[in-house]
Amino acid sequence: MNDEVDYDLTPDQWEVLKNLRNATSRPQRMNRFTIQGLIALGLVATNGDAAILTSNGRKVLIRGSSCLLLDLAA
Numbered sequence: 001m002n003d004e005v006d007y008d009l010t011p012d013q014w015e016v017l018k019n020l021r022n023a024t025s026r027p028q029r030m031n032r033f034t035i036q037g038l039i040a041l042g043l044v045a046t047n048g049d050a051a052i053l054t055s056n057g058r059k060v061l062i063r064g065s066s067c068l069l070l071d072l073a074a
Contacts, residue, residue, distance in 0.1 A: 007060055013038055017061045020044065020053040 009017070012034045019030070035051050038044035043057035053061070 007041060007043070007064070009060075009064070010034075014064065016051075017043065017053065017057060017064075020051060021058070021061060 012031060016030055016034050016038060030051065035044060038057070039046065039051075043054055043060055044051050045054050046052070
């Protein structure tokens with residue numbers, strides 16, 4: 001069984017994932033709608049008031065990084 005799933009994330013969702021990869025780089029304000037969408041996909045979870053990246057979210061971010069570079073080159 002292949003658990004690899006391609007996610008068609010918006011630029012805002014990519015930015016939130018990138019910001020959550022390092023706990024010290026969390027911005028003061030993040031779009032709640034964007035966070036809720038990532039939670040629904042299982043890429044982000046909440047710990048109290050803080051949003052945290054799940055292990056699946058980390059995998060998507062790592063796999064998606066090369067796709068983001070291709071988009072920038074185009």
